[in-house]
Amino acid sequence: DTGVSQNPRHKITKRGQNVTFRCDPISEHNRLYWYRQTLGQGPEFLTYFQNEAQLEKSRLLSDRFSAERPKGSFSTLEIQRTEQGDSAMYLCASSISGEAFFGQGTRLTVV
Amino acid sequence: QKEVEQNSGPLSVPEGAIASLNCTYSDRGSQSFFWYRQYSGKSPELIMSIYSNGDKEDGRFTAQLNTASQYVSLLIRDSQPSDSATYLCAVEPKSSGDKLTFGTGTRLAVRP
Numbered sequence: 335d336t337g338v339s340q341n342p343r344h345k346i347t348k349r350g351q352n353v354t355f356r357c358d359p360i361s362e363h364n365r366l367y368w369y370r371q372t373l374g375q376g377p378e379f380l381t382y383f384q385n386e387a388q389l390e391k392s393r394l395l396s397d398r399f400s401a402e403r404p405k406g407s408f409s410t411l412e413i414q415r416t417e418q419g420d421s422a423m424y425l426c427a428s429s430i431s432g433e434a435f436f437g438q439g440t441r442l443t444v445v
Numbered sequence: 446q447k448e449v450e451q452n453s454g455p456l457s458v459p460e461g462a463i464a465s466l467n468c469t470y471s472d473r474g475s476q477s478f479f480w481y482r483q484y485s486g487k488s489p490e491l492i493m494s495i496y497s498n499g500d501k502e503d504g505r506f507t508a509q510l511n512t513a514s515q516y517v518s519l520l521i522r523d524s525q526p527s528d529s530a531t532y533l534c535a536v537e538p539k540s541s542g543d544k545l546t547f548g549t550g551t552r553l554a555v556r557p
Binding site for chain 2: 376378429438
């Protein structure tokens, strides 16, 4: 499968715990996005990378969120001290010429 | 003003009809526009991209772009029940550093 891959698909965690999600983009894609989506809303931008450089991080994103893309390949999104409001679908997408393709998403439930 | 706006719907059309979905955007310098389809519980799937004024057709789908009026639309001809989904409009606004920005989506229901 040469599409965007996200792991895990589902994560249930207790409030206050840290979680980390992984995204493997399509191999030749240089741009990688992270979005968050809640029920009835469109994907909300979190951050994006051009190769290994993090170009922008949403102003709405608390300091508990951090993302990396070492060597411009896979990316990780970490959420520290999770809160119930962090429960959402976390989506990763990659692109090379504007058209972005999404992975299956990671559904996070904070209990 | 939101960067990308869509009517949340639901838009209900009978099977075989034309469904028309609309989207407006605020950044006049935007140059890339996309339509995604999202089934319930699934991730968005790219169905159309358009980069210049006018129409672009792909099978039963036609994307229309009008940069003067700052809107982009998606027409679905011969609508099928399997087209029932949420349709997301996405734009790369120049003012936001070209990051892909989404509307809230329009829910389409095709009645058999």
